Amino acid sequence: MSTPNFAEAIVLRTQQLSPHMVRLTFQSEFAADFVTGAPGAYLKVIAPAPGEAGPPAFDPASFKTRMRTYTLRHVRPAEHEFDIDFVVHGDNGIAGPWARQAAPGNRILISRPGTLKFGTEGADWHLFVADLSSIPAAAVELEALPSDAIGDAFFEIPSDEDRQPIRTPTGIRVHWIIKSDPHAPSEALIQAVQTLDWRSGEPSVFVAGEFALAGALRTYFRKQKPTRKDLTYVSSYWKLGLIEPEHKAFKAQAA
Template sequence: MHARVVTAAPLTPTLVRVVLGGGDLDHLEMPEATDTYINLAFPPEGAGYDGVFDPGEVRKTHPREQQPARRRYTVRSWDPASRQMTVDFVVHGDVGVAGRWASHAQPGDVLVFEGPGSGYLPDPAADWHLLVGDESALPAIAAALESMPSEARVIVRLVCDGPDHEIPLTAPDEADIGWLHRSGGPDDVDLLPDAVADLRFPVGRGQAFVHGEADEIRQVRRHLLSDRGLARSDMSCSPYWRRTMTDEAWRQIKRDYVAAMEADVS
């Protein structure tokens, strides 16, 4: 599938919002979820195939060095009337395939993808919700907050690089939203786990969405399951990236890392 860039504009120093339209979006079916994702395919420079391509066919017919780089991104929002999709990208200059593409995206540029898929939707039967993450999880967390009724009980903790990296969030009336700012030091890895450990949870059944940097998420997951007694079935948990590792290096070890994380507390 493919779509074309309608607009691309920065939201913060490290977050670029890309609005997509046209192409296959005219007949796209979106799942009912707030963590809906698409698998993007970025061809290498000089790839021997057209800008609109079938990733599966390219895998079968082209050598490894011409294979597109694959990245999974959350759909920030979907407008069924205009058939437009919004995707927010974390960018760090020209580091990383997807961020580099987003930072240079222009109207009319093609973006090839597969999906959508989904894995999380706030359960209206839960007594309260915990949403935890960083910039990479912000699109899914923002979408989840927007889907909740005004009376929902929700706690949010988000890590970012400073006040100018925060964005306005539409949330339930009594939402407890806290932003944590990195210092650039070694203690940054403990910001999110420490903040969650300090929380006083409401009574009743909680549902948690815990996504972001691998070592931070692993600590939070272990705490919620072992110390707080949350049910594994009430938690959506995924490490999106890992500090000090490139996207490609992380993709090589992610499967083993997740298996080890799951074995911490099953």
């Protein structure tokens, strides 16, 4: 099944990256047009119900309630392949529970990709802040930096076992912040960023994660540490207690 905006993607391989993240490798006709080395690409995923092989039926009247957004972690256009890293928290969510049980041959629906509005050109150093949901997006941007880049990356994870290898320039210091309670606020992560020794020069700033985290740091970078708008990306990817369509509506009202 395919439409002009959605196509099937079939699972080729699965890899457990950490207790709370699984990587699925897919093949799809859309992937032939993905751009290698273009950071920040993301797409929409419509997953079948957990336990179903898929693909899900496409219902024009209701597909948006099941649609979720994911980063393209790696792309291999020549092979029509790409990787997506899924956060899994047991039976919570739609795509996550499906991804946890997915097997080669299972199928989903994917959209054509969009791209984040984030730039690093002209920055003297770099600051990345991400919770578990946004580590894939931050990792793609980090891995695209030049080899002589310097800065700091703060990653919030549920446990030490959730650390994962990220290919960063040697001048990027990586800080892992443990927050075992997924429903607790990101106080330790926010404090770590706010007490960071600020480097001289102009930073690029990437912040993504839960709504309250993004809001607190957006205010901090606006009032305490003003940064260039063209070098600053601050976005909430989710909000406690809300599913993605509700979160998008909440963001629109709060804007």
